[in-house]
Every structure is written in structure tokens, then in C-alpha cells.
Amino acid sequence: MTPLTQRFDFSRYNYILVPLAAGGLALLVGGVIIWLLGANPFQAYIGMLQGAFGSPNALADSLVKAGPLLFVGVGICIAYRGGVINIGGEGQIVMGALATTMIVLTFSNLPGLLLIPLALIAGFIGGGFWGGIAGFLKARFNVNEVLSTVMLNAIAVQFMTFLLNGVWIDPTTLDNAIRIPQTQRFPLWADLPRLTPTRLHAGILLGIAVAVLAYILLWRTTIGYRIRAVGFNTVASKYAGIGVGRYQILAITLSGALAGLGGAVEVLAVNHRLFTDGSATGFTGSAGFNGIVVALFGGLHPLGVIPASFLFGALLTGANSLQRTVQVPGAFVTTLDGLVVIFVVASQIWARRRATRRALIEPAPKENVASADAV
Amino acid sequence: MLEQLFAPAVIIGILASGIQLATPYLYASIGEMFSQVSGVLNLGVEGVMLIAAFVAYYVALKTSNLILALALAALAGALMGLLTAFLSVTLKAEQGISGIGIYLFGLGLSDLLFLVLVGTPTAIRGFPELDLPVLSSMPVLGPILFSQNILVYFAFACVPLAWFVLNKTTLGLKVRAVGQTPEAADSLGISVARVRYIAVIVAATMAGIAGASLSIAMFNIFQQNLTSGMGFIAVALVYFGGWRPFRVMLGALLFSMVNALQLWIQTLGIGLPSDIAGMLPYILTIIALIFAARQIVTQPTALTKPFERGE
Numbered sequence: 001m002t003p004l005t006q007r008f009d010f011s012r013y014n015y016i017l018v019p020l021a022a023g024g025l026a027l028l029v030g031g032v033i034i035w036l037l038g039a040n041p042f043q044a045y046i047g048m049l050q051g052a053f054g055s056p057n058a059l060a061d062s063l064v065k066a067g068p069l070l071f072v073g074v075g076i077c078i079a080y081r082g083g084v085i086n087i088g089g090e091g092q093i094v095m096g097a098l099a100t101t102m103i104v105l106t107f108s109n110l111p112g113l114l115l116i117p118l119a120l121i122a123g124f125i126g127g128g129f130w131g132g133i134a135g136f137l138k139a140r141f142n143v144n145e146v147l148s149t150v151m152l153n154a155i156a157v158q159f160m161t162f163l164l165n166g167v168w169i170d171p172t173t174l175d176n177a178i179r180i181p182q183t184q185r186f187p188l189w190a191d192l193p194r195l196t197p198t199r200l201h202a203g204i205l206l207g208i209a210v211a212v213l214a215y216i217l218l219w220r221t222t223i224g225y226r227i228r229a230v231g232f233n234t235v236a237s238k239y240a241g242i243g244v245g246r247y248q249i250l251a252i253t254l255s256g257a258l259a260g261l262g263g264a265v266e267v268l269a270v271n272h273r274l275f276t277d278g279s280a281t282g283f284t285g286s287a288g289f290n291g292i293v294v295a296l297f298g299g300l301h302p303l304g305v306i307p308a309s310f311l312f313g314a315l316l317t318g319a320n321s322l323q324r325t326v327q328v329p330g331a332f333v334t335t336l337d338g339l340v341v342i343f344v345v346a347s348q349i350w351a352r353r354r355a356t357r358r359a360l361i362e363p364a365p366k367e368n369v370a371s372a373d374a375v
Numbered sequence: 376m377l378e379q380l381f382a383p384a385v386i387i388g389i390l391a392s393g394i395q396l397a398t399p400y401l402y403a404s405i406g407e408m409f410s411q412v413s414g415v416l417n418l419g420v421e422g423v424m425l426i427a428a429f430v431a432y433y434v435a436l437k438t439s440n441l442i443l444a445l446a447l448a449a450l451a452g453a454l455m456g457l458l459t460a461f462l463s464v465t466l467k468a469e470q471g472i473s474g475i476g477i478y479l480f481g482l483g484l485s486d487l488l489f490l491v492l493v494g495t496p497t498a499i500r501g502f503p504e505l506d507l508p509v510l511s512s513m514p515v516l517g518p519i520l521f522s523q524n525i526l527v528y529f530a531f532a533c534v535p536l537a538w539f540v541l542n543k544t545t546l547g548l549k550v551r552a553v554g555q556t557p558e559a560a561d562s563l564g565i566s567v568a569r570v571r572y573i574a575v576i577v578a579a580t581m582a583g584i585a586g587a588s589l590s591i592a593m594f595n596i597f598q599q600n601l602t603s604g605m606g607f608i609a610v611a612l613v614y615f616g617g618w619r620p621f622r623v624m625l626g627a628l629l630f631s632m633v634n635a636l637q638l639w640i641q642t643l644g645i646g647l648p649s650d651i652a653g654m655l656p657y658i659l660t661i662i663a664l665i666f667a668a669r670q671i672v673t674q675p676t677a678l679t680k681p682f683e684r685g686e
Contacts, residue, residue, distance in 0.1 A: 033484075037491050085471045137661070142668040144614060146418065146471055150607040151657040151664075158657075162650035279600065292475055331486035331599070338422070338480025342458075345468035345476060 018351060019297050019308070022343035030336045039326040051321025052314035060198030064270060066313025068093065068284065070207035071262025072291025073298060073305040074214045075255035079131075080300050081218055082251025083231035088134055088149025089259045089288025090281075091156035092127040096260020097267045097283065098160055099126025101274045104186050104267075105168065112189035119190065120206075120264050127260015128253045130156060135252035139245030145252065153288070157279065164276050182275035192269035203265035207309075210258060214302035227251050259288065285316070286334070293337045296344045312337075383515075385643070389635045390519045394527065395593060396631035397624075399424070399585040399602075401530040403609035404616070404623050405537045406581025412541065412618055413574035414554035414677035415463045418474020420582045421606025422481020423455040427586035429485040432597035433492060435499045435590075445526075445587050452583020455481070456576035464571045467681030478606070486599045493597070501595035502526055526588045531624075533581075538620040550574050554675035557682040567682045582606065611660055615667040618675065626663065633659050 031041035052062045072089045079086035086092075099122040107115060130152055137143040164181035173180060193202045218224035230237045230247045238244050263284070267274055276282050294312050298304030315337075319330040403420050410417040431448035435441055459477055462468040502524040506512075510521040541547040552560040553567045561567050589605075590597050612630065616623030637652035 033487075037487070087475060137665065141665045143661070143664045144668075147607070147611040147614060147664055148661055150604060150611070151661050154604055154657045155654045158650045158653045162648055165650065166648065279603070281600070289475065289479060292472070293479070296472065329487055329490040331483050331490060334479055334483025335487055336483070338476050338478070338483055341476030341479060342462065342473060345473040346462055346466050348468060349466045 018344060018347050019299070022340055022347055023297070025343045026336055026339035029339050030332065033335065034326070034328055034332065037328060039328050044322060044326045044328055047321050047325030048315070048318030050318075051325075052318035057198050058317060060195070060200040062314040062317040063204050063310065064199050064201065064313070065285075065316040066309040067201075067203050067207055067270070068262040068266055068287035069291050069294045069312050070204070070305060070309035071210065071265065072259045072287050073294035073309050074207075074211045074302045075131075075258030075262075076292050076295035077298070077300050077302050077305060078214055078218065078227065078258070079252050079255035080295065081231045082227040082248055083234060084135065084138070084248050084252045084255070085146050086131065086134070086149060086252050086255045087146055087289070087292065088131060088152050088256065089291050090284050090286070091149065091153035091288070092130045092256040092259035093263035093266070093284045093288055094153075094156040094160050095130040095256075096123035096127035096263030097274055098156075098163065098263075099123055099260065100264040100267050101168065101183060104190050105183065108187050108190070112191075115187075115190050116192065116268065119268060120261060123264025123267075124257045124261045127263060128257030130260070131256015132249060132253040134256075135249035138252070139249050157276070160274070160283070161276050164274065168274070170273075180275070181277075183273045186268070186272050190268060191272060192265065194269070199270070201265075201269035203269040206265065207262075208306060210261065211302045211306050214258070218302065223247075223250070259291070262287065262291075290316075290337055293341050296341060385639060387515060387518055389632070389639050391522070392638065393628065393632035393635035394519060395523055396634055397627045398527045398530040398593065399588050399605055400609050400612055400627040400631060401533060401624060402581045402585035402588060403606060404612040404627055405533050405620060406578035406585070407610055407613045408537065408578075408616070408618055408620065408623055409541070409550060409574045410578035411613055411678055412554045412675050413550045413571045414557065414675055414680060414682070415460070415571055415575050416470045416474065416610075416679045417456075417459055417463070417575055417578050417582075418471055418607075418610060419455070419459055419477025419481065420474075420578075420585075420609050421602055421604070422478040423452050423459075423579050423582040424586035424589070424602045424606045425481045425485040425600070426455060427452045427583035428590040428601050429489055429586075429597055430583075431587035432499065432590040433488070435501070436493065436497065439500065441502055441591055444591050445584065448587035448591075449580050449583045452586070453576050453580045455583070456579025457572075459579060460572045460575040463575065463681070464568050467683070470679045482600060485597075485601075489597055489599065496596050496598050498596050499591065501590075502592040524592045526584075526592045530588070534620050534624045541620065546570075546573070551675075553682070554677050557677050557680075561682070561684060571682075582609075585609070608656075608660060611664060615660070615663045617667060617673045619673075629663070630656055630660060 034041040034044045051058060053059055072093065076086055076089070100119045103119045103122040104115065107118065134145045134148045134152060137148045138145045161181060164183065168183050169179060170182055170184040172184060194200065218228060226242050227247050227250065229240070229242060230244050234244055290312060294308045295305055298308035315333055319333040322328045322330055322332055403424060407417055407420055427448040430451040431444040434444035434447050455477065462473045463470050504522055505525050507521040511517045513521070541550065549560065549565050549570045552565060553570045557567045586602065589601055594601065608630065612623055612626040615626040634656045637655050640647055640652045641649040
């Protein structure tokens with residue numbers, strides 16, 4: 001299989017142009033869909049803008065919705081740079097949240113200053129473990145990671161439902177006629193700090209820090225350089241003595257770990273408890289899949305993911321007002337997400353052609369020279 | 376408690392529902408197999424199934440004409456196939472990612488259309504069970520095999536048909552050629568793009584029928600994310616089956632039987648918690664994939680590789 005990174009041109013030009021074109025076209029087709037459904041697309045989009053940015057509270061909500069997308073998206077960048085397609089974000093978020101919940105429920109007596117870092121680390125490990133399984137299966141048994149991550153998603157969700165219906169169910173609701181599959185509210189000192197009165201929380205800052213760290217890891221360290229080399233050219237990396245399997249496992253483990261950290265932040269800062277409706281989306285809000293959209297939109301670059309996640313967080317918040325203003329269900333946003341992915345991948349052919357043309361007349365860009373050293 | 380599971384009536388029930396549950400997987404994976412053998416990984420099966428399932432449900436709800444519903448679902452699938460082929464073949468897009476785009480698009484659009492056009496889930500009359508004369512009155516085998524709805528029979532008929540088309544016809548040879556050595560096929564005057572378009576559209580049409588088999592033959596209802604991962608499992612089954620129709624069928628049957636078993640375990644209320652039982656089919660698929668990966672030699676060499684004609 002041609003390494004993923006060879007199919008994408010990462011020049012600065014394309015970081016701006018591809019998202020703009022793809023986003024514009026997706027909004028255009030989305031507008032046609034809204035129009036076909038009998039609503040006014042302009043009203044719909046204006047309503048979404050107001051819903052997402054109209055007030056300090058709306059803006060804060062958009063940032064909060066961006067949180068899980070940011071964590072997952074940055075993780076996706078690492079995986080894809082290492083040549084691994086991680087569509088297991090859903091399961092990794094869940095496993096991260098489970099690990100965090102386990103820590104909080106077990107050590108609820110610890111002071112927040114200890115409990116919160118411990119819970120975050122647990123989330124990181126939980127998600128990383130789940131991603132690592134897919135990486136191990138790929139490296140050791142040659143199991144396609146796209147397929148294994150899908151199965152791991154389903155298993156994680158079932159496992160969460162199992163725990164929430166059983167040992168972790170809120171003890172105060174045990175006598176109720178209808179049992180809700182959720183834990184009790186976490187102790188107040190386990191809450192991440194919040195910028196009251198809005199819902200904006202410190203987890204977003206953590207997300208931005210993680211994005212910067214991921215950038216440093218990928219472009220300023222040997223490990224990151226090897227991850228990218230493996231993703232850029234598997235065969236050449238092997239001949240250069242890089243343990244391809246090891247770095248692919250590392251890439252998807254880190255990717256899962258960040259998704260898990262995102263899950264940890266969601267329980268500690270937003271929900272303050274773990275709950276499920278039996279589906280994956282019930283808890284994650286499809287962040288595992290939407291994170292892929294965000295990563296693509298951000299040019300598969302950790303720093304690009306920061307603005308991209310804020311944009312899609314705004315989209316999600318704006319979707320809530322769609323139903324109110326023009327009677328279009330929020331499911332429209334999922335459709336729009338799909339369109340964005342389709343247009344981003346579709347636009348790559350022009351980006352590639354441009355890159356090929358440029359490579360013929362100009363010396364190779366610096367990044368490619370660096371990668372060629374590995375050969 | 377456990378001996379309940381071995382009562383003859385229960386075993387027949389498990390096998391019969393296993394056969395029925397295999398239907399959507401059969402359509403979707405046999406179709407997907409054509410696409411993959413031609414060199415295109417069509418990961419958007421799930422999204423195609425969802426859109427087609429909605430179309431079939433909606434047409435059945437409005438017209439009560441099941442044949443029309445099935446036909447339009449197949450057409451919806453074919454159109455999604457055209458889009459997939461355009462992305463994967465003409466635009467040479469990264470197939471793993473464009474498939475996710477198709478999935479999200481199908482997931483969102485089917486939900487959106489359902490909420491706007493229907494709103495509340497209303498059950499419809501789907502394809503009835505069709506007792507085959509004589510055969511269905513056979514003891515044991517009758518209720519398991521010959522008392523199913525018509526889409527179940529067609530699904531199993533697709534397997535030998537797919538084998539025949541793939542191995543004994545010129546089209547099948549061309550499909551395998553463009554998936555194995557597109558350069559050689561191209562030099563012999565076979566249009567790689569055209570054959571791949573055909574294979575991808577066939578795959579998506581069958582994914583469409585798979586979706587319809589859910590909404591107008593098995594569940595007889597539509598709801599958000601009706602397929603809940605079936606399309607992705609169908610893709611996994613193609614790998615498991617090593618791109619051979621009968622082995623794909625075997626995989627589909629195995630997966631569905633385990634699924635039927637866990638559903639019956641839940642109904643009978645046997646000790647095992649239902650959520651843990653629910654994991655079984657997925658754990659089994661992962662294990663199956665580990666074994667299937669050993670036959671990697673049979674993988675179409677050009678799978679996921681867009682064809683670039685050399686200058």
C-alpha cells in the first residue's frame with residue numbers, strides 16, 4: 001500500500017487552499033440539501049453562526065465542543081503520519097473515560113491536586129492501551145487496523161454498558177424503578193477548573209498544549225522523525241534499520257492515548273460522571289469519527305488541528321440552533337462532515353499534480369530532503 | 376439454565392435466526408468482494424447501506440410496493456457507488472479516508488431524511504416468510520433453511536453466482552486482472568478505470584440491497600444508525616474470506632450464528648451478562664482476522680492502489 005503521507009501534499013499553500021475549497025464546496029452542497037428539505041439555506045447558516053458565536057456562552061460552548069475533537073484530531077495526525085489509519089477513536093475515548101472513572105471512583109478521597117492528574121494519566125493510558133492493541137495486531141499479525149479498530153470500538157462500548165449497568169451504577173438510584181446506566185456524580189474536587197459562568201474549562205488549554213507537544217514530537221525529535229519516515233516510506237525505513245512495526249505501534253498507541261485523554265477531559269470537565277445510552281455516540285458524540293474530519297481539515301498537522309477543531313466545535317454548537325431556527329435536524333452536521341471529508345480527499349488529486357509539477361521544476365522542499373536522508 | 380440452550384427448539388431457533396442475520400452481510404460482503412478484487416477498498420459500505428435502508432423503508436411506507444422499494448434502494452446504492460468510484464478511480468483519492476467520508480455522509484443524510492420525511496418510527500409490512508413447498512415441511516432443516524423471506528434465498532443464491540462470474544466469465548477475469556496487475560491489464564487494452572467502475576457500482580448496489588434487507592425484510596423499520604457497524608463487519612468478512620465467495624459466506628454464517636447465539640442467550644436470561652455476550656461476535660471477528668491475515672498472499676496486489684498510467 002502506498003504510504004498515506006505520499007498521497008497528501010503538505011505544502012503551506014495546501015494547508016490554506018484545500019480546507020477553504022473543500023469547506024466551501026461542502027457548505028454549498030449542504031446548502032442545496034437544506035434547500036431541498038424546504039428550508040432557507042442562508043437563514044440556516046446565519047442561524048448556525050449565531051448559535052455558535054452569538055454570545056459569550058455560545059462561544060464557550062463551541063470551544064467546549066471542540067475539546068474532544070482537538071484531542072482525537074491531534075492523535076489522528078500522529079497515527080496518519082506513521083502510516084496508520086486509526087478509526088478507533090470512539091473506542092479509545094470510551095476506554096480512556098473508563099480508566100479515568102475507575103481512578104476517580106476508587107481514590108475519591110484524594111485531594112483534587114492529586115486526583116485530577118492521576119485521573120488524566122489513567123485516561124491517557126486507557127486509550128493508549130486500546131489503540132496499542134490495534135497496533136500490535138497490525139505489526140505482529142498483519143491485521144488491517146481499519147477493521148480491528150472498528151471491532152475494538154464495538155467491544156469498548158459493550159464493556160462500558162456492562163460496567164454502567166452493573167458495578168458502577170449510581171448507588172443512589174438502585175431503588176428506583178428505572179435504572180439509568182450512569183455512575184454517581186464525581187466528587188466536586190475532581191472537576192477541572194472552569195471559567196464561570198460559562199462552561200469553558202481548563203481541558204481546552206490542555207488540548208492546545210497537547211497539540212503543540214505533538215508538533216514538537218513529530219518534527220523536533222528523533223522518535224517523531226522515525227514515525228514520519230515509517231509513514232512516508234515503509235520499505236525505505238525498513239532498509240534504513242528503523243523498526244517499522246515498533247513505530248507503527250507507537251504511533252497508534254499515542255493516537256489512542258490522546259483520544260483517551262480527550263475522554264478523560266470529557267468526564268472530568270463536562271459530564272462529571274460516566275453515562276451511556278448503549279451506543280458509542282451516546283457518550284462520545286461521534287468525536288472518534290469527527291476527529292478524523294478535523295485532522296484532515298487541519299492538513300494532518302497538529303497545529304492545524306487547533307483552528308480546525310474550533311471550527312467544527314462551532315459547527316456542532318451551531319447545529320443545535322438549526323432545529324430551532326429552520327426546523328432542520330442537527331443530523332445535518334454529520335452529513336456536512338461527510339461532505340467535507342469527500343471534498344478534502346477529492347481535492348488531493350490537484351494538490352498532488354501541483355506538487356509533481358513543482359518537483360520537476362524546483363528543488364525538492366526541505367521536508368522531503370530530510371525524509372530522503374532515511375533512504 | 377445452560378441446558379435450555381441445548382433444547383432442540385432453541386437450537387433450531389438459533390440456526391434459523393443465524394441464517395437470517397447472515398443475509399445483509401452476504402449481500403454486502405459478496406458485493407464488496409468484487410470491489411476489492413478489482414483493487415478498490417470500498418470502506419463506505421456502512422453509509423451506502425444506511426441510505427439504501429432508508430430509501431427502501433420510505434418507499435415501502437408510502438407505496439407498500441416492496442419490489443419498487445427494493446429496486447429504488449438498489450438504485451440509491453448504485454448512485455453512491457458512482458460517487459465512490461469517481462473518488463477512488465477517477466480522482467484516485469485515498470480509499471481508507473474517502474470511505475469514512477461516504478460513511479459519515481450516509482449516516483447523516485439517512486438520519487436527516489428520516490427525521491424530516493418520517494419523524495416517528497412506524498413499522499411497515501416487509502417481505503413475508505416464504506415457505507418453500509415440500510422443503511419447508513422437512514423436520515429440522517425445514518424451519519431453519521426453507522422458511523425464510525425471499526431476500527434470504529436470493530442472498531445465498533448470490534454466492535455461487537458470484538463464484539461463477541468471478542472465475543468463469545470474461546468480466547470476472549477482467550476484474551481480477553485489474554486488481555492483480557493493472558499495468559498488464561492496461562497493456563492488453565482492458566480499461567482499468569471502466570472495470571473498476573463496474574465492480575465498485577456492483578458492490579454498492581449490493582450494499583444497497585443489504586440495507587434494504589434490513590429495513591424491509593428483517594427489522595421492518597428504520598431508525599438512526601440502523602446498521603450499527605454491519606457495513607464495516609462486511610468489509611472485515613471479505614478479508615476473512617480471502618476474497619473467495621464460499622469462504623466469505625462461511626465467515627458471514629459463522630459471525631451471524633455467534634450473534635444469534637448471543638441474542639438467544641440474552642432472551643433466555645442465562646447467567647452471562649448480555650453486554651459481555653454482545654462482545655462475542657466482535658472478539659471472534661478479531662480472532663478470525665488474525666487467522667485470515669495469514670493468507671495475505673491471496674490479497675489482490677493492487678488493493679487500495681489507484682492506477683496511474685505510466686508515460
